[in-house]
Amino acid sequence: MPDYFVFGGCLRSELLFPELTETGGRAPDWTLKVAKLAADESAEILSCASLSRSCHIRVTRNNKAFRYSHSCTGTFEVSENGREIAFEPVSGGDLNTARTDFVSRVLLSCVNTGDVTWLHGSAVRIGNSAVAFLGPSGAGKSTLALALARAGAYHICDDTLPVETSPDPIIYPSDRVIRLRADSRRRLASHASAIRRETDGKFVLTQDAICRNEEVTSRDEREERTPLGALYLLSPVSMPESPQPDDAHGRRHLLPPRLAVPALMQHVKLGPVIRAEDPAHYMQRLGVIARTVPVFELRVPRDWSVVDHVVTQLLAWHSQSELGGEPPVFMAAPVSA
Numbered sequence: 001m002p003d004y005f006v007f008g009g010c011l012r013s014e015l016l017f018p019e020l021t022e023t024g025g026r027a028p029d030w031t032l033k034v035a036k037l038a039a040d041e042s043a044e045i046l047s048c049a050s051l052s053r054s055c056h057i058r059v060t061r062n063n064k065a066f067r068y069s070h071s072c073t074g075t076f077e078v079s080e081n082g083r084e085i086a087f088e089p090v091s092g093g094d095l096n097t098a099r100t101d102f103v104s105r106v107l108l109s110c111v112n113t114g115d116v117t118w119l120h121g122s123a124v125r126i127g128n129s130a131v132a133f134l135g136p137s138g139a140g141k142s143t144l145a146l147a148l149a150r151a152g153a154y155h156i157c158d159d160t161l162p163v164e165t166s167p168d169p170i171i172y173p174s175d176r177v178i179r180l181r182a183d184s185r186r187r188l189a190s191h192a193s194a195i196r197r198e199t200d201g202k203f204v205l206t207q208d209a210i211c212r213n214e215e216v217t218s219r220d221e222r223e224e225r226t227p228l229g230a231l232y233l234l235s236p237v238s239m240p241e242s243p244q245p246d247d248a249h250g251r252r253h254l255l256p257p258r259l260a261v262p263a264l265m266q267h268v269k270l271g272p273v274i275r276a277e278d279p280a281h282y283m284q285r286l287g288v289i290a291r292t293v294p295v296f297e298l299r300v301p302r303d304w305s306v307v308d309h310v311v312t313q314l315l316a317w318h319s320q321s322e323l324g325g326e327p328p329v330f331m332a333a334p335v336s337a
Helices: 095-109 141-150 182-188 214-218 245-249 257-265 278-292 304-317
Strands: 003-006 009-013 030-034 044-050 056-061 065-070 074-079 084-089 116-126 129-134 154-157 160-164 177-180 203-206 226-237 251-255 295-301
Touching (some): 084 095, 116 226, 129 141, 177 182, 226 257, 257 278, 257 295
Parallel strands (some): 226 295
Antiparallel strands (some): 177 203
């Protein structure tokens, strides 16, 4: 079975994940096997949801495991210790949707949450510290991070941001996958082949396919830990009819911790099973982060013509002259072209 780098750990899986980077030389944190699951009619039903008339999701739990069942893909059963997972696909099911469900929902319940908060965000390294972008789907997290990487920053992660809570919070790569909308792919990664297009319309690519510096992929940068220098909550706005210079560069506003914590809470990534004590723990950890790391609201016009200006402004804010190391060089035409 191949081993994959995901959530900063190692997944050994019988189900192939072409979007994940294969890794080696380490013991697996989780093992996924394809198997026939026994019926469990006595399990407690935790939640049920209908995605459509023919597509339903159900989460159940018994004394030893919990199950995530998707009527169109199959059922995942997670052991009590969270390290062994079994998957029974449905006949003719959509395995790509199953892969997405597994990584974004099922496996998320198995990762380290003791001192790590998983946020819906993307990040780059500028100089010696990381700058991260949070926001709902479509806010521009992936686009802005990739545009910064094109300008010389080091791309750390996309969509899934692990923040290790400490007096000096740090982040590290979660995987090597980048998901882009069609317009962002066309402008920033048109040269790279996509592995697939998901049901939400986003293209799934790998960082290695977008990056032209092949030597970078052989280094262990993907596990490098970087101090978190700033968090930006993206707040897209419409482009004014008569824009002022600041409108093209983006406006940022520093949030005090009492406002930053509830704002950050909206971007915590949660698995299908949540314990009663989890919200309080997340609030406590986010409080530590917000008191240590500046949290900004960044108002950015939803217009491709200003992306280069916003990138320039962000690099200026975060010491453009201190860009260090040998960051991967991403191939793309100028964003404003």
